[in-house]
Amino acid sequence: MCTVSFYLNRVRIEDDIPSDMTLLEYLRERQGLTGTKEVCKEGDCGACTIALGEYRDGKVQYHAVNSCLLPAARANGKHVVTIEGLANPDKLHPLQSALVEHHGTQCGYCSPGVLMSLFCLFLDNPTPSSEEIFTALEGTLCRCTGYAPILKAGLAVADNIRKKLATTQDDLRPSYFPEIAAGLSFVAQNSEAGSPLSTADFSLPHYHAPCDVSGLFDALDSIPNASHIRYAHGATDVMVDVHINGYRFDHFVDLSAISDLRVLAMRDNHLIIGAGTTLTDLLKSDLVKLHFPALHSAIVQMASTQIRNVATLAGNICTASPIADGIPPLMAYQADVILRSRSGERRLPLEQFITGYRKTALAEREILYSIELPLSSCLSRFEKTGKRRALDIAAVNSAIAVWMDGKRISRVRFVIGGVAAQPYFAHQTCDYLRDKTPSVQVVSHATKLVREEITPISDVRGGADFRRLLARNHLVKHFSELFPQLGLSLLEL
Numbered sequence: 001m002c003t004v005s006f007y008l009n010r011v012r013i014e015d016d017i018p019s020d021m022t023l024l025e026y027l028r029e030r031q032g033l034t035g036t037k038e039v040c041k042e043g044d045c046g047a048c049t050i051a052l053g054e055y056r057d058g059k060v061q062y063h064a065v066n067s068c069l070l071p072a073a074r075a076n077g078k079h080v081v082t083i084e085g086l087a088n089p090d091k092l093h094p095l096q097s098a099l100v101e102h103h104g105t106q107c108g109y110c111s112p113g114v115l116m117s118l119f120c121l122f123l124d125n126p127t128p129s130s131e132e133i134f135t136a137l138e139g140t141l142c143r144c145t146g147y148a149p150i151l152k153a154g155l156a157v158a159d160n161i162r163k164k165l166a167t168t169q170d171d172l173r174p175s176y177f178p179e180i181a182a183g184l185s186f187v188a189q190n191s192e193a194g195s196p197l198s199t200a201d202f203s204l205p206h207y208h209a210p211c212d213v214s215g216l217f218d219a220l221d222s223i224p225n226a227s228h229i230r231y232a233h234g235a236t237d238v239m240v241d242v243h244i245n246g247y248r249f250d251h252f253v254d255l256s257a258i259s260d261l262r263v264l265a266m267r268d269n270h271l272i273i274g275a276g277t278t279l280t281d282l283l284k285s286d287l288v289k290l291h292f293p294a295l296h297s298a299i300v301q302m303a304s305t306q307i308r309n310v311a312t313l314a315g316n317i318c319t320a321s322p323i324a325d326g327i328p329p330l331m332a333y334q335a336d337v338i339l340r341s342r343s344g345e346r347r348l349p350l351e352q353f354i355t356g357y358r359k360t361a362l363a364e365r366e367i368l369y370s371i372e373l374p375l376s377s378c379l380s381r382f383e384k385t386g387k388r389r390a391l392d393i394a395a396v397n398s399a400i401a402v403w404m405d406g407k408r409i410s411r412v413r414f415v416i417g418g419v420a421a422q423p424y425f426a427h428q429t430c431d432y433l434r435d436k437t438p439s440v441q442v443v444s445h446a447t448k449l450v451r452e453e454i455t456p457i458s459d460v461r462g463g464a465d466f467r468r469l470l471a472r473n474h475l476v477k478h479f480s481e482l483f484p485q486l487g488l489s490l491l492e493l
Contacts, residue, residue, distance in 0.1 A: 002207050004076040007053075007183065008033075009085030010176045017072045019207030019252060022239065024048045024067035026075075027082060035083035035112045041068045041243040043236055043307050044391055046140030049113035051120050052309075053079030055184040060177075063280070063309040064120040064136070069239040070310070073207055074256065077187060079180050083112035086119060086174060094160070094171050095119060098153035106144035113140045117305065118154055119172075126169045127158045138390035139304025209254040216258060217342045217365070223251050226364035231255060233276055234311035236303070237319055255367070256310075263370065273371040275314035279303070282313060292373060294329040294380040294399045301325060301384050304391050314368045317350070320358045320422065327354070327423045328399035328415040329382050333373045340369040347372075357421040378403045379482045383474045394418060395462040396470040400478040407437050414478075416471050419456040428453045429475070438483045444493045447472040 001016040008031065017026060024041075027033045027050070037047035043066040052075070053062045060079060086093040095118050098104070105111040114137065121128055121136040128136070133154040137147065161169055206223075210216040223229055228250035232238045235254070241247035255261060261276030264285055271287060279299050282288050289296045302325045303311060316326035317337065327350070335350045341363065350371075353361050362368065380401040386392035396418040403411040412433045414426045429450045436442045456467035473490055480488040 002073040002076075004073055006075040006077060007079040007180050008075075009081060010180075012183065019071070019073060020205050020242070020248075021072045022068055023050070023070040023072045023075055023080065026072040027067060027080075033082050033084050036067055037109055037112060038068065039109070042240045043069045043139070043304070044141070045110070046113040046117065046137075046304070046306060047110050049116040049140060049306055051079075051081035051116055051123075053081065053180070053184070055181075055188040060181045060184055062120050062123050064117045064139075064306050065309055066139070066236075066306045068243070069234075069236050069307075071207070071235055071239070071252070071254065073209065074235075074254065076209075077184070079184060081116070081119075081174075083115060086115065088175050093119070093174070094157050095122065095153070098157045099150065102149045102153040102156060104145060104149040104153040110140060110142045110144075114142065114150055118150075121154075122157065122172050126161045126172060128154065130155065136305055139306045205249050206251045207254065208251065209257050211257050211259075213258060213260055213340070213369075216253070216255070216367070219253060220365040221342065225250075229253055229365075231318075231367065233261075233315055234278070234307070236307050236311045237315060261369070266375070269375045271373040271375065273313055273373070275312060275368050275370060277312060277314075279308035279311050279313060279316075280305075283308060291375055292329070292333060292380070294332060294382040294401070295326070295373075297382040298325045298329045298384070298397075298399065301382075301389070307391075313371060317353070317371070318360060318362070318368055320354045320356075320360050322357060322420060322422050323394050323397060323418045324423070325382075325384065325394065325397055325417070328397055328417050329380070330371065330373070331415040331423060331425060332380060332399040332401040332413045333376075333378075334401075334413065336372045337368055338370045338372060339363075339366050341366040345369070351423075351425060354422050376403070381478045381481055383477055385470050385474070393461065396456075396467050396474065398471065398474040398478070400475075400482075402482060409433050409436050409438065414450070414475065416450075416454065416474070418461070419454040419467050419471055424454060426450050426453060438479060438486060440486055440488060440493070443476060443479045443486070443488060447475055447493060450475055 002019050003016050005014045027036050039045045039047045048066055048068040049064050050067045051062045052065045053060045095115055117136050117140050208219040210219050230249040231253050233255045261274045263274030264277045265272050283299050313326050316324050331350050336347050337350055337353045339346050355361055378401045382399045384394045384397040386394045398416045400414045412430045414430055415423055417423045429446050432449055433446055451468045451472050456464045458464045476488055476490050
């Protein structure tokens with residue numbers, strides 16, 4: 001059991017929670033708040049979406065998250081808002097009223113998730129565009145409405161706020177929010193630094209949530225068998241294993257409370273990405289968008305808003321999945337990973353860190369502490385082929401970085417996911433392209449080389465020949481976008 005203290009809608013909660021209980025289970029089974037729905041239990045449908053408020057940078061910031069993937073203990077010190085907490089006793093929330101007025105709900109099962117996703121969007125941006133509304137909803141499936149009436153409802157609220165009509169920006173926040181903000185501020189400013197959250201008894205699984213790196217290694221040293229440890233920050237991968245694959249762990253080590261890991265800064269001509277930096281942090285970063293556009297493009301296409309709000313790039317790397325979207329652009333940019341343990345620190349190129357199918361070079365009681373990308377002048381892109389724009393695992397993904405010396409390619413790195421047991425650096429193709437001037441003939445020959453040097457397998461997402469074709473098409477698409485003067489065509493090459 002973990003003893004936690006947090007706000008749930010209007011009420012302060014102190015409770016002992018089993019360390020393997022999700023927030024969704026707690027809301028429905030312990031609190032009887034059944035507006036938050038349980039459907040997929042793997043973060044795909046969005047019916048379980050809630051707003052999670054955290055005191056950060058002098059204010060309470062709210063993010064939409066999947067409660068089915070969030071350990072209930074993670075609510076400690078935060079504000080959990082469910083669909084039951086939106087309306088005032090005598091009046092619906094403006095978003096609820098708009099959804100009713102524009103017929104944005106039919107069967108109603110997805111409606112709580114839709115509303116909570118819109119609620120978090122409007123708190124951050126009270127006049128969103130159509131594209132921003134769709135992005136907020138990409139992790140919420142609705143099979144009844146076709147989304148058009150939901151979009152109309154969102155745009156109507158935005159228009160009212162823009163024109164200062166019936167709805168104002170202040171109306172978006174429930175009337176009890178100032179009281180909650182004061183409470184969270186008091187806790188944040190008066191809590192003892194370095195007070196970790198952990199299990200209060202000897203039941204399994206043990207839950208460890210250290211507040212600093214030193215406390216993390218103290219916790220790790222207290223665990224006799226390192227093979228029984230499961231690390232997590234967003235827990236979006238871990239909890240799918242628990243729900244779908246029946247995975248059970250003895251020790252769950254939650255890294256999300258370690259502020260030293262949440263770093264995003266330029267230092268010595270390197271972009272430093274701490275292991276606790278979320279995908280949303282990266283998506284909003286002008287540094288990433290300006291200097292590493294392929295990484296920005298990859299993150300745009302990763303998962304959904306709810307998952308990006310808690311998941312990390314470090315977690316994406318540590319899965320060592322051959323189709324992880326974050327790995328190809330990082331390898332293309334020649335990223336290093338910084339690994340830290342009680343005994344010290346070591347640096348590895350990312351391509352050496354991933355040692356095989358879902359295997360890494362992490363030693364026992366060692367963590368991935370940060371990712372470092374060297375700043376350089378190159379042309380770069382990311383490409384992904386999947387059945388859906390969001391929340392889909394690609395059949396093939398790829399990234400390319402091209403360094404030019406005048407009109408000549410001085411260096412190129414083309415990395416492909418989904419064609420081998422781990423993301424694959426196309427050595428032969430890149431060796432051929434070096435010192436070449438881009439042309440239709442050069443690209444045509446390079447596409448033949450890339451098809452020959454990869455050995456993909458066939459599975460449910462595509463056959464081996466299909467993946468070879470995709471790798472070839474990705475290379476053409478990269479050169480077509482980076483060198484539009486070539487006039488490349490997939491049909492002609």
